[in-house]
Amino acid sequence: MTVTTAAGLPATRERAFSARRLIAPLWVGGLLILLTFLVLYPLLMLVFGALSDSNPVIDGFGKFRPALTHFSQVLANENVRLAFFNALVACGGGTALAVFIGLFFSWIVVRTNTPFRGFIAGASMIPLFVPPLVAGVAWSILGSPKTGLLNIVLKWMGIDFRFDFYSMTGLILVFGFYYAPYVYMFTASALRNMDPSLEEAAEVSGASAFTTLFTVTFPLIAPAILAGTLLSFVVMLGIYGVPAALGAPANISVLTTYIFKLTAWSPPLYNTAAAVAILLMFVTAILVWAQQRILSGKSFATVAGKAFRPRSLNLGPWRWFTFGLALVYLFIVVILPTIALTIAAFRRFLFFKDFDAVFDSKAYGLMHFNAVFDNPLTMLSIWNTLKVGAITAVLGGILAFAIGYTVTRTNVKGRRAIDLVSTIPIAIPGLVIGVAYLWAWIGLPGGLYGTIWILALAFVARFIPDTVKALSTSFMQIHKELEEAAWISGRGMLSTIATIVLPLARPGVVASMTLLFVLAVRELGSSLFLYTSDSTVMAVLLLDYYEGGNTGKTAAFSLVQTVILGVLLGITNWLSRGSAQGAARSG
Amino acid sequence: MKRRTMMTGIAGAAASWALPAAAQSEFGPKDLVDAAEKEGALTYYTANFAETEQEVIKAFNKRFPKIKVSMVRAPGGQLITRIKTEAAAGKLAADVVNHSDRGLMLELQDMFADYTPPNAADYRPDALVHPKFWPGVTLGWCIAYNTQLVKNAPKTWMDLTKDEYKNKQIGQVVGPSGGTTWTRIMFERQVLGEDYWKKQAALGITLYPSGAPTSDSLVRGEVSIAPLLYNIIYTKIVEGAPAEAIFAPEGVPIVPYADGIPKTSKSPNAAKLFMNWRLSKEGQSFQIEKLGNITSMKEPPMLPKGWDPKVIKVWVPEFKQFESLRDKWMDDWNKTYGYRQ
Numbered sequence: 001m002t003v004t005t006a007a008g009l010p011a012t013r014e015r016a017f018s019a020r021r022l023i024a025p026l027w028v029g030g031l032l033i034l035l036t037f038l039v040l041y042p043l044l045m046l047v048f049g050a051l052s053d054s055n056p057v058i059d060g061f062g063k064f065r066p067a068l069t070h071f072s073q074v075l076a077n078e079n080v081r082l083a084f085f086n087a088l089v090a091c092g093g094g095t096a097l098a099v100f101i102g103l104f105f106s107w108i109v110v111r112t113n114t115p116f117r118g119f120i121a122g123a124s125m126i127p128l129f130v131p132p133l134v135a136g137v138a139w140s141i142l143g144s145p146k147t148g149l150l151n152i153v154l155k156w157m158g159i160d161f162r163f164d165f166y167s168m169t170g171l172i173l174v175f176g177f178y179y180a181p182y183v184y185m186f187t188a189s190a191l192r193n194m195d196p197s198l199e200e201a202a203e204v205s206g207a208s209a210f211t212t213l214f215t216v217t218f219p220l221i222a223p224a225i226l227a228g229t230l231l232s233f234v235v236m237l238g239i240y241g242v243p244a245a246l247g248a249p250a251n252i253s254v255l256t257t258y259i260f261k262l263t264a265w266s267p268p269l270y271n272t273a274a275a276v277a278i279l280l281m282f283v284t285a286i287l288v289w290a291q292q293r294i295l296s297g298k299s300f301a302t303v304a305g306k307a308f309r310p311r312s313l314n315l316g317p318w319r320w321f322t323f324g325l326a327l328v329y330l331f332i333v334v335i336l337p338t339i340a341l342t343i344a345a346f347r348r349f350l351f352f353k354d355f356d357a358v359f360d361s362k363a364y365g366l367m368h369f370n371a372v373f374d375n376p377l378t379m380l381s382i383w384n385t386l387k388v389g390a391i392t393a394v395l396g397g398i399l400a401f402a403i404g405y406t407v408t409r410t411n412v413k414g415r416r417a418i419d420l421v422s423t424i425p426i427a428i429p430g431l432v433i434g435v436a437y438l439w440a441w442i443g444l445p446g447g448l449y450g451t452i453w454i455l456a457l458a459f460v461a462r463f464i465p466d467t468v469k470a471l472s473t474s475f476m477q478i479h480k481e482l483e484e485a486a487w488i489s490g491r492g493m494l495s496t497i498a499t500i501v502l503p504l505a506r507p508g509v510v511a512s513m514t515l516l517f518v519l520a521v522r523e524l525g526s527s528l529f530l531y532t533s534d535s536t537v538m539a540v541l542l543l544d545y546y547e548g549g550n551t552g553k554t555a556a557f558s559l560v561q562t563v564i565l566g567v568l569l570g571i572t573n574w575l576s577r578g579s580a581q582g583a584a585r586s587g
Numbered sequence: 588m589k590r591r592t593m594m595t596g597i598a599g600a601a602a603s604w605a606l607p608a609a610a611q612s613e614f615g616p617k618d619l620v621d622a623a624e625k626e627g628a629l630t631y632y633t634a635n636f637a638e639t640e641q642e643v644i645k646a647f648n649k650r651f652p653k654i655k656v657s658m659v660r661a662p663g664g665q666l667i668t669r670i671k672t673e674a675a676a677g678k679l680a681a682d683v684v685n686h687s688d689r690g691l692m693l694e695l696q697d698m699f700a701d702y703t704p705p706n707a708a709d710y711r712p713d714a715l716v717h718p719k720f721w722p723g724v725t726l727g728w729c730i731a732y733n734t735q736l737v738k739n740a741p742k743t744w745m746d747l748t749k750d751e752y753k754n755k756q757i758g759q760v761v762g763p764s765g766g767t768t769w770t771r772i773m774f775e776r777q778v779l780g781e782d783y784w785k786k787q788a789a790l791g792i793t794l795y796p797s798g799a800p801t802s803d804s805l806v807r808g809e810v811s812i813a814p815l816l817y818n819i820i821y822t823k824i825v826e827g828a829p830a831e832a833i834f835a836p837e838g839v840p841i842v843p844y845a846d847g848i849p850k851t852s853k854s855p856n857a858a859k860l861f862m863n864w865r866l867s868k869e870g871q872s873f874q875i876e877k878l879g880n881i882t883s884m885k886e887p888p889m890l891p892k893g894w895d896p897k898v899i900k901v902w903v904p905e906f907k908q909f910e911s912l913r914d915k916w917m918d919d920w921n922k923t924y925g926y927r928q
Contacts, residue, residue, distance in 0.1 A: 532630075
């Protein structure tokens, strides 16, 4: 091996070398400036709001009157403490269930010979595309103690037992059901990219399939499990729709419903809401720190320079058992709520005198769909949403790739700062960050305010952590030796990224961009403050229908939204599968 | 059948609604109409339900098809924040603002232009908080019930304290949900008695964060009876929902909105015409007949079904008390109903 020193380089190469040395700090600086604009500046507005009584745009920074009253009020309020406790119980329980379900499903789909895995994989992602509000409404239709469809069926069957989803158990179950796909996405992608030789070694050494699963497989994909756990927990903490629909009737308040109250009341108490949000950020920061501490210093690289295919465990006749379990899960999570939503979308009113009334064909029709499509805002909102979703997915995907690569694949100075700043938005509830974006960006020159671009910008900023975390797990699994091989062969950094990293990380990149698209389509909190009459989006219209007490139209519009997302998911899944196969071939 | 009874019950079906364009003087001079049509568009900020206001826009466009109305809708508090922030940044897009909280709008009075509708004298003085703001929308509280579940329907507000409606049969919107609910609970304490809340709370009440989920729950049968803003349940009744609504003889608390035209309006003539039309007999009749609104006009151009003007009186909160009593009474209400704020 020849050692080349700078002194030995000709003058032009020396210049190139010193220019290259400048690239790293410039790159890091550029990313930090971008993140400052997208994250720190709105955050500053939020802190400003929490620590004063003023609105930074109206009163200006000059009139900043620092006051800790909001914090002291919030901390002294026993109802906030109760809401905080409820949130921790509901989200903690929900996360435990989501991890169990998500992990189980990814294992079934990726690593076993359970029949119809492709179908199970696709169907199990459906809950992800259902807006939380709609999920809450669907389960209130099913599980209300008085009028729930499940209870009407039980009554008809002469069974005394009654479901009650207006309870903490109901919240935990629905959270667990609906946020399992977050865990699934992370763990399935990690399992798919995992070299099976370690598992084979375990089995050769006499370990049973289940021992291997718990001592080799799951520990190896620990970053993905932890990332999925953390993300689903934090996302649950920020969800409003489910606790609003299921918790409110039982007087169970959580932090988001409390924050919503603060922002929706007259007069709105944004400064107090900002104080609650900062407390929430504090909790999340501790969790992120804990995750990094657990993962630091450990290598999880399992994708090396060796060709492999994910190993499939032959379950024998038990494969029908796992298939049956998958069907039961799909029935609970997909079929039942879909039936409830379909009934609500096609039925004039949701009053059922008895079980037979469910089948009264005269009560059904297209009235809610007609009303929805009669509204001129419907098509406008669909078109705007698709545009915003696509812009967000592309811009956010590129930014997340840049951040993820810099943080996980390089040793440049400042990468920890990038990691930290890009993680912050995960902790801020949408309703509060929405007003922070408005405060921060309304004064931007160039007429950005009032266009769909400002919405896309807000979504990119808001979902950086989700996207980066989804991508980072893919990066962490690509062994450094592959890039080093490319460098030794004379490839530059960009060329290595384009020919080695990007193709190998493509399933992760496509998954992250899909996630970003879905999150953008569903996002309500930041949309509510930044949309205008020309840039209205589906989430805003859906809230209008819900707030108008139109369960039928809410259900009809959410079915439309689900179909649109389902079609797009099908396309990306197909693309992802193609690229996964491509990656396996090139690996 | 119910639908027919309701429709026949509506008195004097919008006579002016069928009038030809010659009646346009009701909405302002011809110059105003010409100038408004030349502007051709306006942006309408509203805290009312989007669907309801879409219908208002459609009806306005039947009369003035050359003026395109774009709508921005957000819940009350959020809309105010947005208006304040946009205005401070010099980017307020609204030409007309429609808001239910008169107190909050009053704080923004400097932001609004002087405006008086042609029929200003027709409006009740107690429904006005400032000469710049006018009640384009007025909502009123009724008692709604599920006809499939309630055998002996309540007829008065006091009936809602009776033992026969105990055990979560009654649903209520929580007091702190906004200005409309505050109007109702103020009425309950001032008109129905100091112990009204206590008696009712003792029955066991299901609490809801706002009117929409309450009306939805009533139709679904989650609760059997609920005080509701008439417009939330009216369209459902017309469509055939298993529900009915009555106006109680002790009084109908009404909520006049405060609507105005910002000084920064880019289409001030279109904005004026839109306000004029909404405040006109035609506009008010349309909202009463089609949307279940009430009106703040001294002589209502038409009456909702079951509204006997000899028996039923509207109740408007005294505005000073509306502001001054709020915090203390809200606190009392929360304690009485066990609502955790």
